[in-house]
Amino acid sequence: MNRLQVELPGLTLKNPIMPASGCFGFGKEYAQLYDLSKLGAIMVKATTLEPRFGNPTPRVAETPAGMLNAIGLQNPGLEKVVTEELPWLEQYDVPIIANVAGSETEDYVAVAERISKAPNVRALELNISCPNVRCGGITFGTDPKIAGELTRAVKAVSSVPVYVKLSPNVTDVTEIARAVEAGGADGLTLINTLVGMRFDPRTGRPVIANGTGGLSGPAVKPVALRMVYEVSRSVSIPVIGMGGISDVDDVINFMSAGASAVAVGTANFVDHFVCPNLIDALPDRMDELGIRNITELIGRSHR
């Protein structure tokens, strides 16, 4: 038996570690560094119906123990993703979670329907929470009713289980969580980025060309852990936790808080081998903590 194995709707994970969407492209770049088959899964970059160029640069800025980004969902568009990016990934033995984004319900539905048929796509991640695109996006993630309806619409067409990615920029994240659960979501992923800014003291202007950006990295970890804890207690579908994970104790803690698996975003830029390193470090740390199977950790803080 594989001690690190986790079973989730649509996903049999060799281990609970996967790169987070937007921090790993479609895998090609990191494939130069290590074997992608090692990963529990891969959350690929957000895909929209049409290709998007994204926002003007600068698109990123460093902050204390974190970073801001306003990439603006740059991606090659559905057609190219399903005909080039995803087939290329088939050479690896790793389930793909396709991150689906759009401006209108129709966009989400169209992308979801087609992309969910790709043979290696085992689950969708509905991105209703990207703070860096102006139309749609953010409101889907902050209004429980709209979020629930979008989930229902996407569920109706998807060939694979649907996970909904929640925004932390809300008063009550459990309210949205319950709404998308009621809408038929098979799982939840959280957190997306917190909206933040950085200024240039010389000019007095924002550093990010877009003005605001999404805050990620270790700085947001306490907020992410709190939301994973709250949400996992208030729904009965599984949660994939993320937000600032960079070491093996972070993985343990997110799972203790209630996550069934975790995603690693920003840390891939700091230690490009962080995902395989975490996978290698887990068994030893579990031994130290007296944990036989990783699943024992899930939500143990609630018990």
Added chain:
Amino acid sequence: MNRLQVELPGLTLKNPIMPASGCFGFGKEYAQLYDLSKLGAIMVKATTLEPRFGNPTPRVAETPAGMLNAIGLQNPGLEKVVTEELPWLEQYDVPIIANVAGSETEDYVAVAERISKAPNVRALELNISCPNVRCGGITFGTDPKIAGELTRAVKAVSSVPVYVKLSPNVTDVTEIARAVEAGGADGLTLINTLVGMRFDPRTGRPVIANGTGGLSGPAVKPVALRMVYEVSRSVSIPVIGMGGISDVDDVINFMSAGASAVAVGTANFVDHFVCPNLIDALPDRMDELGIRNITELIGRSHR
């Protein structure tokens, strides 16, 4: 003319730097370190009608570039504050901003009425945003209607201008800001802490005895700057900005984002002389940036 001087409702500030509530007690401890008359103002610890013991320990935990606290509004209660703490502070030439907290509207009103009559209290800071107390507190800060009504009730009895301290744990901070402005607030202070958690990997339990705590320090600065920016553009009353300030460029940036003055919290634990150090550093940095009067900075990113 004093280049650092800022005029705000009820407050003539020698400089825009003041310690944030809860990080400076009632001044006695820091008075051992430097002359409190140097400060622009002092935001004293939250005062409630009755003395409070607060939460069990551990009450604080470190996080990446930040900290969590769940002090639980421990304070000696209104009577002792007005008869002992505030009179002691009269020996210094520094305006006091009294932080007012409670569980019910009546508590706030009672504290506000009496404390606003203390001779050195020049303004109130209505704490509707403390995440670490169970009853009241947090809902006041997340519901625009209740926040507006509370503001109105307190304004009716206060002998000094009323600033309302906003919570960052909301979907739209400008909505609350506008509601309290409509309720008669003379100014706003933000941000209070973000709700967060830290876990112990050995036990799987939260480190803070209270479970959740309030996240502060440099980690939250990007969120604080964004909210100061958004709020200052959507109201016409002045904003005192705070959240992660630790160096002189942070002061410049918060003012560029729209703050008329700033408060420094967590940084007082890291560099106990941070407030006087910032005050000393400002004129040189202003010279470098070609700023004659500090007021030129206020909201310059909006122009």
Added chain:
Amino acid sequence: MIRNEHMKVAGQREIARNIYELVLEGELADEIKEPGKFVHVRAGETLDPLLRRPISIADYGNGRITLIYRAEGYGTRVISEKGLHGQADVLGPLGNGFPVEAAAPGTKALLVGGGIGVPPLYGLSRRLKEAGVEPVHVLGFQSEDVVFYEEEFIRLGETHIATVDGSRGAKGFVTDVMASLGHEFSVYYSCGPLPMLKAVAEGMAGTEGYLSFEERMGCGIGACFACVCRTDSNDRGYVKVCSDGPVFKAGVVTL
């Protein structure tokens, strides 16, 4: 007076597994009038790790202070590995230490320390001896590899070591050793983990005693209310470990 000083590192060495002895030089050293006070040390100079770490003053004199700390967590590891480049950002002296005068000259005083609670007892023992008191030390550690300062304590007086696994000295806890001592003590002093303090206070009930406490700290100077302990013995109902303590007379803090 409390100073915030960039003290010069006069030396640092690993004296047991992960236990470092750090000697610092500066004016702050001359402000210390009493053993058992502590300093608040910044780990590194960037924003992570952020908070200062409270460390007892193990010894002081001649313009120097000695700190003994365990580098186990994040911040103390940074301090030991690289946080200290020739200097350390130190705030102190802080808090109230052990009252040396509580022990009458010519009497015996019992000093009980556990793990990283042992360091401040060294400075205390030296001051007691100078005052003509005879110190008797009972020092508990996890295992032999983390035992430190045994020689130094022996030089000052009778010294008993206990280790949990018996790899050095008596096997067991300090309280086991205490039970076997045949002395009469005018006063006892103790520093270590809470369960140990509790057991020591129970074992020494009836004798005047002083206990040094640990709590997570924010400010370290009494302003933030992070480090409070319940007490029944004063009108506030609580004390702050950082500014009212860390040393309290036994019975003050509710154990």
Added chain:
Amino acid sequence: MIRNEHMKVAGQREIARNIYELVLEGELADEIKEPGKFVHVRAGETLDPLLRRPISIADYGNGRITLIYRAEGYGTRVISEKGLHGQADVLGPLGNGFPVEAAAPGTKALLVGGGIGVPPLYGLSRRLKEAGVEPVHVLGFQSEDVVFYEEEFIRLGETHIATVDGSRGAKGFVTDVMASLGHEFSVYYSCGPLPMLKAVAEGMAGTEGYLSFEERMGCGIGACFACVCRTDSNDRGYVKVCSDGPVFKAGVVTL
């Protein structure tokens, strides 16, 4: 192959005001086949500063690489002051460098650098010279105190220095100097701030040229889309500075 290596610090010295030359030793050095590539350097080992800093490889060979960087911002100051304790966490080599073969042996090549854009031109110039090309250098700086490697460039070929305030070499910009050169160039190479690249490309219109760009980076390897530049010349409409560049043929990136 891209490696992530803790390279050994073979030496670091300040060669001009706030400009450091850092020599690193390790296997990564043997992977470099072309001048103008860069490495992604971690500043410190704690979580702040968080992101890596992109720094050009100024020179390479014999198992070593040389980086020349300005310690001005937060991270580079940490690197210069204390981030490097005998070793540096380096990812690289990254990106595509300058094509040496674009200049035919026996011809003259123009190398134009501005400020911290100067370093990669040094490695390039050495390789050009080895290939029998005659390098001519025009190097612009703010003022005399930040001029570096003048001697090193002179040793490789004709070298002109320009400073904005005239405190060394010609007063003015690199383009002022370029206008006064009487040579025929088969190709030009340039690295420096965007306005300079633009002016250089305009001044050299008609000649084949290669420009090295700077953009804020996240991953440094092409995965995060932080560092894109618009272009009209490929079907995607953009290039990534980190993985498609940092060096592009003049005309590719919309200036």
